[in-house]
Amino acid sequence: MQLLLVEDNQTLGQAVEIGLSQRQFMVSxxxxxxxxxxxxxxxxxxxxxxxxxxPDIEGERVLxxxxxxxxDIPILVLTARxxxxxxxxxxxxGADDFMTKPFDVNELAARxxxxxxxxxxxxxxxxxxxxxxxxxxxxxxxxxxxxMMLSRKEYxxxxxxxxxxxxxxxxxxxxxxxxxxxHLVESNALEVHVHNLRKKLGQRELIExxxxxxxxxxxxx
Amino acid sequence: MQLLLVEDNQTLGQAVEIGLSQRQFMVSxxxxxxxxxxxxxxxxxxxxxxxxxxPDIEGERVLxxxxxxxxDIPILVLTARxxxxxxxxxxxxGADDFMTKPFDVNELAARxxxxxxxxxxxxxxxxxxxxxxxxxxxxxxxxxxxxMMLSRKEYxxxxxxxxxxxxxxxxxxxxxxxxxxxHLVESNALEVHVHNLRKKLGQRELIExxxxxxxxxxxxx
DNA sequence: TGTTTTCTTAAATATTTCTTAAAATAAATT
DNA sequence: AATTTATTTTAAGAAATATTTAAGAAAACA
Numbered sequence: 001m002q003l004l005l006v007e008d009n010q011t012l013g014q015a016v017e018i019g020l021s022q023r024q025f026m027v028s029x030x031x032x033x034x035x036x037x038x039x040x041x042x043x044x045x046x047x048x049x050x051x052x053x054x055p056d057i058e059g060e061r062v063l064x065x066x067x068x069x070x071x072d073i074p075i076l077v078l079t080a081r082x083x084x085x086x087x088x089x090x091x092x093x094g095a096d097d098f099m100t101k102p103f104d105v106n107e108l109a110a111r112x113x114x115x116x117x118x119x120x121x122x123x124x125x126x127x128x129x130x131x132x133x134x135x136x137x138x139x140x141x142x143x144x145x146x147x148m149m150l151s152r153k154e155y156x157x158x159x160x161x162x163x164x165x166x167x168x169x170x171x172x173x174x175x176x177x178x179x180x181x182x183h184l185v186e187s188n189a190l191e192v193h194v195h196n197l198r199k200k201l202g203q204r205e206l207i208e209x210x211x212x213x214x215x216x217x218x219x220x221x
Numbered sequence: 222m223q224l225l226l227v228e229d230n231q232t233l234g235q236a237v238e239i240g241l242s243q244r245q246f247m248v249s250x251x252x253x254x255x256x257x258x259x260x261x262x263x264x265x266x267x268x269x270x271x272x273x274x275x276p277d278i279e280g281e282r283v284l285x286x287x288x289x290x291x292x293d294i295p296i297l298v299l300t301a302r303x304x305x306x307x308x309x310x311x312x313x314x315g316a317d318d319f320m321t322k323p324f325d326v327n328e329l330a331a332r333x334x335x336x337x338x339x340x341x342x343x344x345x346x347x348x349x350x351x352x353x354x355x356x357x358x359x360x361x362x363x364x365x366x367x368x369m370m371l372s373r374k375e376y377x378x379x380x381x382x383x384x385x386x387x388x389x390x391x392x393x394x395x396x397x398x399x400x401x402x403x404h405l406v407e408s409n410a411l412e413v414h415v416h417n418l419r420k421k422l423g424q425r426e427l428i429e430x431x432x433x434x435x436x437x438x439x440x441x442x
Numbered sequence: 443t444g445t446t447t448t449c450t451t452a453a454a455t456a457t458t459t460c461t462t463a464a465a466a467t468a469a470a471t472t
Numbered sequence: 473a474a475t476t477t478a479t480t481t482t483a484a485g486a487a488a489t490a491t492t493t494a495a496g497a498a499a500a501c502a
Contacts, residue, residue, distance in 0.1 A: 091347055091349040091354045095349075096349070097347060098347065137387075137388055137389070138387045138388060138389060138437060139389045139431055139434065139437070151432070151458075151459055151460085152432060152433040152434065152459080152460095153459080153460075154459095178460095186462090187461060187462050187463075188461090188462080188463085188479085188480090189460070189461055189462080191478095191479065191480065191481090192460085192461075192462090192480090192481085192482095193460085194479095194480090195479095195480060195481065195482095198480095209478095209479070209480090211469070211470085211478065211479080212477095212478075242499085242500085243500080243501095372447080372448055372449080373448080373449095374448080374449075375448095399449095407451090408450060408451050408452075409450090409451080409452085409490085409491090410449070410450055410451080412489095412490065412491070412492090413449085413450075413451090413491090413492085413493095414449085415490095415491090416490095416491065416492065430489095430490070430491095432457095432458065432459075432488095432489065432490075433459085433488085433489070
């Protein structure tokens with residue numbers, strides 16, 4: 001696990017570096033805010049520890065600068081002040097957690113692990129097919145990076161298609177997917193939904209009609 | 222915090238239920254081992270208190286049954302003074318802590334909190350998501366740095382949202398979170414709570430409705 | 443205990459989504 | 473080409489789902 005430690009105090013920095021190295025973190029230690037920013041640009045870190053009270057740039061500005069660049073790794077802030085006000089501001093500025101000095105290295109390590117765990121808990125289950133991307137966790141659907149607002153049945157239909165692209169889905173299977181009950185659909189509900197989906201997709205040749213059988217999703221690039 | 226209390230004694234059960242409710246636990250109280258097992262299957266509890274000397278099933282068997290099903294929430298066992306010799310067996314069977322009756326509810330609450338803390342490895346006390354910041358130790362919630370006065374259920378709901386922003390939380394999961402009992406909610410209690418939460422958040426588009434599925438918290442800036 | 447807050451319920455309203463059916467279009471068959 | 477058959481499109485009403493109120497019940501508080 002690649003960790004960036006931003007800490008100007010020699011004693012504290014060394015203690016953290018040693019303590020975390022022993023706990024399976026790969027620690028890179030820098031002393032200034034400027035170094036922190038350039039390092040986060042260059043390298044791919046998994047997580048960062050940021051001390052406030054840096055010599056060059058104020059901690060909050062470092063934080064903002066990092067977040068503005070779209071770097072969204074978890075950041076744990078070290079602070080001497082124990083004032084709720086500051087902490088709220090920091091969390092607003094993009095910090096994920098904070099600890100007041102002095103602290104126990106065990107707890108620090110535990111919190112870092114918790115942050116990493118929480119992050120991976122977000123794992124968005126994404127499925128894609130050509131220009132279509134779906135996130136089954138947030139239930140979002142995109143076409144060429146643009147979000148589509150899909151109704152429940154449209155979403156379920158598209159998900160079925162994206163999960164098995166190029167497969168021909170028989171019309172009766174799709175109708176069963178749409179009708180909640182064993183309630184048989186006697187009308188052209190399926191066709192209407194496909195029509196609305198095509199409209200939202202823009203490129204309507206993406207869903208191909210297999211006459212007399214059903215539909216399939218084409219996924220060319 | 223969802224807690225399952227397994228206790229057949231009326232007086233003791235009531236005392237614990239009241240005492241822990243006052244300390245921000247959401248208590249579901251069942252009287253039998255069978256009920257305990259079925260409840261742990263259905264709901265998502267964070268922690269459980271199990272009295273030995275249940276009328277139907279022996280406590281140790283209940284414990285084994287729970288663990289065999291892969292339910293690994295912390296379990297604190299209540300024993301009478303003359304049962305202390307069984308404690309070793311219980312801890313082997315998967316108990317996390319025990320207390321001998323009679324006990325002080327303050328101590329019980331403290332131990333429960335310790336178990337929860339130990340489990341999550343110092344779960345960070347503060348969590349944030351966009352303009353929302355929550356302090357899970359002091360139970361405060363802020364929007365744009367301003368504190369919101371949330372009722373218990375509103376708080377539980379928002380915490381769930383903030384812990385997994387953008388994730389779609391199915392309505393039945395959220396209903397289970399709100400109903401302390403196995404008492405099924407047949408009404409629109411969830412909707413009303415969401416409505417009140419939105420009102421307190423000010424920006425009511427933060428909680429997005431996923432029609433037919435549930436809700437999710439949007440956390441962009 | 444009485445008082446206050448919070449929770450649940452239910453009804454009224456609002457909104458979105460689904461189904462239906464009919465007309466228009468396209469493909470296949472004769 | 474004319475006919476038949478299948479699919480697409482449109483639009484409107486029906487059904488499902490969500491929001492908002494308000495009031496009584498339950499719980500927490502003092």
